[in-house]
Amino acid sequence: MSAATKPLEDVEEPANGDVPQLRAAITALPAAEHPRDIRRKRPLGLSFLLHWDTARRAARVLVLLALDFAGVSLAIFTALALKALVYGTFVFSHVYDTTRSYVSFAYLVTVLLFARSSMYGSRGERPGLTRVLAALFEVTIVILIFAVVSGQQFESYYIFYGSFAAAVVYIASLRWLAERAFGRLLRAAGYGRRAVIVGSGSHIEAVARVLGSGPHPAVTIVGYISLNPRPANGLHSLGALSDLPDVLAREEIDEIIIADPAFPQEHAVALVDEAHQRGVRVRIAPSTMDILIHRADFLPGELVPLFELRAPVFEGVDYLIKRTFDLLIASLLLALLSPLLLLIALAVKLTSRGPVLYRSQRAGIGGKTFDCLKFRTMLVGADALQAELEAHNEASGALFKIRRDPRRTWVGRRLRRFSLDELPQLANVLRGQMSLVGPRPLPQRDFERLEPWHMKRYLVLPGMTGLWQVSGRAELTFDDLVRLDFLYLERWSVFVDLAILAKTIPAVVHGRGAF
Numbered sequence: 001m002s003a004a005t006k007p008l009e010d011v012e013e014p015a016n017g018d019v020p021q022l023r024a025a026i027t028a029l030p031a032a033e034h035p036r037d038i039r040r041k042r043p044l045g046l047s048f049l050l051h052w053d054t055a056r057r058a059a060r061v062l063v064l065l066a067l068d069f070a071g072v073s074l075a076i077f078t079a080l081a082l083k084a085l086v087y088g089t090f091v092f093s094h095v096y097d098t099t100r101s102y103v104s105f106a107y108l109v110t111v112l113l114f115a116r117s118s119m120y121g122s123r124g125e126r127p128g129l130t131r132v133l134a135a136l137f138e139v140t141i142v143i144l145i146f147a148v149v150s151g152q153q154f155e156s157y158y159i160f161y162g163s164f165a166a167a168v169v170y171i172a173s174l175r176w177l178a179e180r181a182f183g184r185l186l187r188a189a190g191y192g193r194r195a196v197i198v199g200s201g202s203h204i205e206a207v208a209r210v211l212g213s214g215p216h217p218a219v220t221i222v223g224y225i226s227l228n229p230r231p232a233n234g235l236h237s238l239g240a241l242s243d244l245p246d247v248l249a250r251e252e253i254d255e256i257i258i259a260d261p262a263f264p265q266e267h268a269v270a271l272v273d274e275a276h277q278r279g280v281r282v283r284i285a286p287s288t289m290d291i292l293i294h295r296a297d298f299l300p301g302e303l304v305p306l307f308e309l310r311a312p313v314f315e316g317v318d319y320l321i322k323r324t325f326d327l328l329i330a331s332l333l334l335a336l337l338s339p340l341l342l343l344i345a346l347a348v349k350l351t352s353r354g355p356v357l358y359r360s361q362r363a364g365i366g367g368k369t370f371d372c373l374k375f376r377t378m379l380v381g382a383d384a385l386q387a388e389l390e391a392h393n394e395a396s397g398a399l400f401k402i403r404r405d406p407r408r409t410w411v412g413r414r415l416r417r418f419s420l421d422e423l424p425q426l427a428n429v430l431r432g433q434m435s436l437v438g439p440r441p442l443p444q445r446d447f448e449r450l451e452p453w454h455m456k457r458y459l460v461l462p463g464m465t466g467l468w469q470v471s472g473r474a475e476l477t478f479d480d481l482v483r484l485d486f487l488y489l490e491r492w493s494v495f496v497d498l499a500i501l502a503k504t505i506p507a508v509v510h511g512r513g514a515f
Contacts, residue, residue, distance in 0.1 A: 060182065061120045067178055068114065071171035072107045073099060078170075079162030105146075106163070110139050126179075130499040132172050137495070140164040172502075196238060196253050197224040198271065199260035199285075206480065207259040207285045208235055222251050227260070227267070241267060248278050255281040321494055326436050329501075330429040337423060344375055344420060352409045354380035357424055362441035365461050370433045372441055373424035377412025378405070386445065399446055399478050419508050425464045437497040438463025439485040457485040470503040 077099045084090035117135045119126060144160050197204050204224045223236035225244060238247045247253065256275050258268070263284075275282045334341075345356045358376040361369050385407055392402055408416065415421040428434040434441065441462035442450075467484035488496070 057122075060122075063178060064120050064175070065111065067174040068110060068119075068171060069103075069107055071167055071174050072110055073103050074170045075163045075167035076102050076106060076159075078166040079159055082162065083158060102159075106139070106143060109142050110136075113138050113142070128499070129172055129502060130493075130495050132175065133168060133495045133498050134493075136164060136167050136171065139167075193219045193254045194222050194252060195219050195255045195257050196222050196247060196251065197235075197257045197259050198227075198241070198244075199224070199258060199263065200227045203259040203285070204235070207257060219255075222253065223247075227264075241271070244271065244274055248274070248280055253280055255283055258282065258284045318492075322435065322492075322497070323432075325494060325497065326429050329436055330426045334426050334430075337426075340420075341423060344415065344423070347411050348375055348409075348415075351411045352376075352379065361444050362462070363444065363447040363458060364433055364441060365458060367447070367455070367458050369444070370428070372434070373427055375415055375421040375424060377409060377415050377421050378407040379409060382407035399442075399481075419469075422464055429464065433461070435461040435463045436465065437488075437500050438466055439488070440466055440468055454482050456489070457482060460489065465500060465504045467500065470500055470507045 077095060080095045080098055081090060084095055113135050114120065117131050119132070119135065140160055140163070144157070147154070197207055199207070204226060208221050208224070221235065223238040225238050225241055225247065227241065238251070256271065258271070272282050348356050354376055356376060358374045358378070359371040360374060362372040364370045389402060389405070389407075412421070425434055429436055438461050439457040467488050468481050471484055488500075
C-alpha cells in the first residue's frame with residue numbers, strides 16, 4: 001500500500017519533522033500577514049482596485065473575442081467563396097452580404113460554447129487544440145439543428161462542414177498566434193507563472209523537464225522542495241517542506257506543483273492550507289489513478305463507495321468511428337502523397353542494394369505479430385549485426401536506438417530524420433493492422449523486453465503516430481513513453497486523434513528526438 005492510500009494515522013512521521021514545523025510556521029504567522037479573503041492574493045487597498053489585473057484580463061478577453069469573430073467571419077466567407085468559385089458564380093458583394101446574414105448567430109453560438117469550455121480564461125487555464133476542435137464541432141451541430149428545426153432550406157449542407165473546416169484552421173491559427181504574442185508581451189513586461197515543485201526524486205525531474213520544454217515555457221520553475229535527499233539535477237533547492245512559508249513569501253510564487261503521485265496526506269493538508277492562505281494555486285501532476293478516475297462508474301448498494309473502472313478499449317460505435325476515420329484519411333493521404341512515395345522508392349533503390357520496402361515483424365493488437373512496412377533505411381543484413389551493437393544502445397528501457405547507427409544508409413538517415421520511412425504504414429492502416437494514431441508498434445526485440453505492466457498498450461491497434469511523436473519521442477525515457485500511451489488510451493476521442501495528427505506535422509518537420 002502506498003503512502004497516498006494509507007489512512008492518515010498510519011502514515012509514518014518523517015524523520016525531519018517537516019509537517020509539525022510547517023504547521024507551527026503557519027500558526028506562528030502574524031494575523032496581519034493573512035489576507036482577509038483566501039481567494040485574493042493581495043489586500044484590496046494594495047491592489048488599487050485590481051486595476052492592472054482587471055485591465056489585463058479585460059484586454060485578453062476582448063482580443064480573443066475579436067479573433068474569434070474574425071475567424072468565424074472568415075470561415076463562413078471562405079466556405080461561400082469556394083463554392084461560388086467552383087460554380088463560376090463568385091461575386092464579392094453577394095458573398096459578403098450572405099456572410100453578414102449568417103455571422104451574427106454563428107458568432108453568438110461560438111462565444112457561448114467557447115465560454116462554456118473556458119476558452120476565454122487565463123493562459124494557464126485555456127484548453128488547447130483538442131478542445132477548440134470539439135467546441136467548433138459542437139457549434140456546427142447546434143447551428144445545423146437550429147437551421148433544420150426552423151425550417152430553413154439549403155441546396156446542400158456544405159455551408160456547415162465547409163465553415164467548420166475553415167473555422168478550425170482560422171480560429172486555431174489566430175489563437176495560436178495570439179498565445180505566442182501574449183506570452184512574449186508578458187515575458188517582456190516581467191510577468192509569468194512562477195512555480196515551485198514539491199515532491200521526490202525522479203518525479204521532480206520529470207515534471208520540470210516537461211514544463212521547461214519548448215522555446216518559450218509558460219512556467220518558470222523557481223526551484224524545488226524535496227521530501228527526501230536527492231542528487232543535484234540543475235534545479236535550485238529551496239530547502240525542506242518546513243521552509244515553504246518563507247519560500248512563498250520570498251520568491252513570489254504563483255503556484256505549487258505537487259509532482260509525486262504518492263505524496264503523503266498530512267504533508268498535502270498543511271501545504272494546501274498554507275498555499276490558500278496566501279492565494280497561491282496548487283496543482284498536481286496526475287498519477288495513474290488520476291488519469292483513470294474520469295471513467296469510473298459508481299456502484300450503488302455497497303457498504304463503501306466503490307467505483308468500477310471500465311476497460312479502455314475502442315469498441316462498438318467508438319471503434320466504427322475510429323476505423324472509418326482511419327480508412328478515409330489513409331486513403332486520402334496515399335493518393336496525395338503518391339508522387340512523394342515514388343520519389344522516395346527511387347532514391348532507396350538507386351542508392352543501395354536491396355529491396356525498397358523493409359518488412360519489420362512487430363507486435364500488434366493482443367501481441368499478434370504483423371509485417372510493419374517501412375522504406376528500407378539500412379543496409380541489407382542489418383538485423384544480424386544488432387547483437388554486436390547492443391552495448392552502444394542510447395535508449396532506456398526496452399528500446400534500442402543509436403543516433404549514429406553505422407548500418408544506416410545515406411538516404412536512410414534523411415528519411416529517419418523526418419520520419420518519411422514510416423509512410424508505407426498507410427497500407428498497414430488500410431489492411432486493419434494499424435491505426436493512424438495509437439501506441440507505436442515495437443520491434444520483436446523490444447517487445448520481448450517489456451514488463452507485464454507495459455502490455456496494456458496492446459489492447460488497441462498500434463498507430464503510425466501518437467503521443468510519443470508529439471511529446472519529445474526519443475528524448476523521453478521508455479517508461480515516460482508508456483505512460484503517454486496509457487494517457488492516450490484513457491482520453492481517446494476523434495478530436496484527440498485530430499489534435500495529435502495536427503501536432504505530428506511540426507514535430508516531424510523539426511525532427512525533435514527522431515533518430
